[in-house]
Amino acid sequence: MEGFSLQHLAVATIALLGGVYIVRSHAASRGRRPPGPPGLPLLGNVLQVPGQHLATYFRGLCEEYGGLVSLNLAGFPVFLIGDIRLAKDVLEKRSAKFSSRPSIPYVRHHVDPAKVYWGVGEQDETHFIGRKLTAGLMAAVRAGETEPLQQFEALLNMTHLLHDGGKNWFHHMDRVSASMVLAAAFGLHCPTGEEPDLKEVIACIAEFVSLCTPSASIINVLPFLDIIPGPMPWRKRAQTYRKREDALYDRLITDAVSGKASGMNTWAAAFAREDKPEGDQRRLMNQFTGAAIETTALSLHTFILACILYPQWIPRAQREIDAIVGQDRLPSFKDRPRLPYVEAIVRETLRWRPAARFGVPHQSTADDVVEYKGTEYFIPKGSIIFAVPWAIEHEWGRFENHDMFQPERFLDDTNNLKSGYETSAFGFGRRACPGIPFAERSLWINIAMILWTFNIRKSEEPEPKTGLSFKYDDSDLAFSGEFSNAPFKFPAVFEPRSVHRAEVVGQEWAECEKDLNVLLPQHKER
Numbered sequence: 041m042e043g044f045s046l047q048h049l050a051v052a053t054i055a056l057l058g059g060v061y062i063v064r065s066h067a068a069s070r071g072r073r074p075p076g077p078p079g080l081p082l083l084g085n086v087l088q089v090p091g092q093h094l095a096t097y098f099r100g101l102c103e104e105y106g107g108l109v110s111l112n113l114a115g116f117p118v119f120l121i122g123d124i125r126l127a128k129d130v131l132e133k134r135s136a137k138f139s140s141r142p143s144i145p146y147v148r149h150h151v152d153p154a155k156v157y158w159g160v161g162e163q164d165e166t167h168f169i170g171r172k173l174t175a176g177l178m179a180a181v182r183a184g185e186t187e188p189l190q191q192f193e194a195l196l197n198m199t200h201l202l203h204d205g206g207k208n209w210f211h212h213m214d215r216v217s218a219s220m221v222l223a224a225a226f227g228l229h230c231p232t233g234e235e236p237d238l239k240e241v242i243a244c245i246a247e248f249v250s251l252c253t254p255s256a257s258i259i260n261v262l263p264f265l266d267i268i269p270g271p272m273p274w275r276k277r278a279q280t281y282r283k284r285e286d287a288l289y290d291r292l293i294t295d296a297v298s299g300k301a302s303g304m305n306t307w308a309a310a311f312a313r314e315d316k317p318e319g320d321q322r323r324l325m326n327q328f329t330g331a332a333i334e335t336t337a338l339s340l341h342t343f344i345l346a347c348i349l350y351p352q353w354i355p356r357a358q359r360e361i362d363a364i365v366g367q368d369r370l371p372s373f374k375d376r377p378r379l380p381y382v383e384a385i386v387r388e389t390l391r392w393r394p395a396a397r398f399g400v401p402h403q404s405t406a407d408d409v410v411e412y413k414g415t416e417y418f419i420p421k422g423s424i425i426f427a428v429p430w431a432i433e434h435e436w437g438r439f440e441n442h443d444m445f446q447p448e449r450f451l452d453d454t455n456n457l458k459s460g461y462e463t464s465a466f467g468f469g470r471r472a473c474p475g476i477p478f479a480e481r482s483l484w485i486n487i488a489m490i491l492w493t494f495n496i497r498k499s500e501e502p503e504p505k506t507g508l509s510f511k512y513d514d515s516d517l518a519f520s521g522e523f524s525n526a527p528f529k530f531p532a533v534f535e536p537r538s539v540h541r542a543e544v545v546g547q548e549w550a551e552c553e554k555d556l557n558v559l560l561p562q563h564k565e566r
């Protein structure tokens with residue numbers, strides 16, 4: 041059966057898990073179903089779901105059937121939302137009913153029996169605590185507490201890019217994204233990106249993502265096998281992972297709280313202060329790394345791809361930065377209110393190729409009726425809902441020339457940011473990304489500094505495999521097509537805009553504060 045991939049298996053698995061819904065499908069008949077592709081008897085649309093580039097498939101369905109699409113995976117209801125108004129109506133205004141996550145038996149029973157992974161878990165007490173603690177940290181981020189640290193990391197990024205002319209630029213973006221998060225979270229500053237703890241964090245994230253795919257274990261497909269006692273392979277794999285992850289985070293958190301790490305005023309320390317006898321809330325910290333590092337890095341990679349493929353906007357951006365900042369210092373967060381164009385670039389980066397292109401699924405916890413374009417549709421309890429950024433951020437009606445990178449679409453005639461900015465890139469409602477303030481700052485400061493320091497151009501180096509010049513591409517083929525849709529590695533040249541600018545970077549780096557305890561002052565609850 042050619043083309044029957046892991047993703048098919050995954051979808052079939054979800055469908056099988058949801059088989060129970062066949063029994064209760066009478067519920068679905070209580071109201072009209074949104075439009076969607078016709079499917080096979082019993083299996084529904086299972087075999088139509090492609091093995092790769094799910095986001096593109098979802099976007100195609102939204103273009104064909106409208107902003108609310110219904111899929112039937114062997115009786116299990118899945119809805120796609122490709123309209124921002126509807127996404128807000130459903131996932132924000134009715135977030136009490138639409139904020140759980142579909143759970144996978146292998147994860148629930150073996151990988152995360154203690155339910156510490158609140159970002160992928162159901163809507164329960166742990167999720168509530170995780171979000172509450174994060175909201176406290178992010179209030180401080182909004183007030184600017186982490187800006188000195190983020191500025192320091194971005195400045196180091198400029199020195200790395202200058203040092204090798206961008207030869208390892210992909211790695212430098214990975215490093216800065218990880219180090220900003222790990223330094224704020226655990227006091228783990230990573231100056232090279234080769235630090236063993238950083239590598240272990242990345243390896244654990246990769247293993248966790250792999251364990252969370254429905255095809256990770258036979259238990260997801262044949263749950264009754266779990267009655268077999270003893271050290272079965274699925275138990276061993278999950279136990280090995282948990283031990284490895286526990287050892288890593290115990291070390292990171294202990295080092296952060298004891299002061300062994302390079303800074304003491306970390307998010308881990310703030311979480312530790314909230315520890316209760318009934319639960320070690322520091323363990324909830326592990327959600328930051330998985331959710332934060334890759335999304336930020338791939339957004340920076342995407343920004344560089346846009347610089348290379350759509351450079352028309354760069355001269356204007358640089359003129360505006362230069363007019364405010366001048367040539368004798370790098371941009372800083374103090375300039376942010378006066379640099380709306382850089383803000384527009386951040387927004388356009390998140391719109392043009394959103395990091396989570398098909399979104400992160402929500403699950404409904406009660407029956408509901410949703411009105412869309414004058415018709416009422418029934419959404420049964422337990423439905424999976426994807427608000428699909430790849431469709432929402434490319435709606436022709438909202439974004440003219442939607443496939444072009446045009447930051448000025450977010451500016452008005454007076455060069456100020458248009459009011460009423462709405463995005464799907466960070467999700468919606470009680471599941472919306474709680475790290476937005478940190479993520480936006482990370483992107484803003486790196487983008488502002490890169491544009492101030494460098495001209496970026498295509499590399500003329502031949503591709504090692506073919507010997508031909510590198511073919512730059514922004515189609516689906518240039519992206520991984522997986523859950524976080526990352527651009528594949530591509531070369532770029534970072535040329536300093538002048539010798540003077542390169543010297544200013546060196547001088548600012550030599551003179552800047554490097555002590556994490558000063559860069560990240562004691563977190564105050566707000």
Ligand code: HEM
Pocket residue numbers: 158159160171221327328331332333335336339395396399400401402464465466467468469470471472473474475476478479
């Ligand atoms: C450009 C960077 C980022 C992007 C594009 C991004 C995007 C997202 C998206 C799409 C979701 C799912 C929303 C939903 O289900 O409706 C999410 C969830 C989450 N993000 Fe982010 N994120 C970014 C950075 C960060 C950072 C820096 C942090 C932490 C410091 C973070 C922490 C989280 C957590 C903990 C969740 C799970 C929330 C929950 O389930 O309640 N993210 N993010």
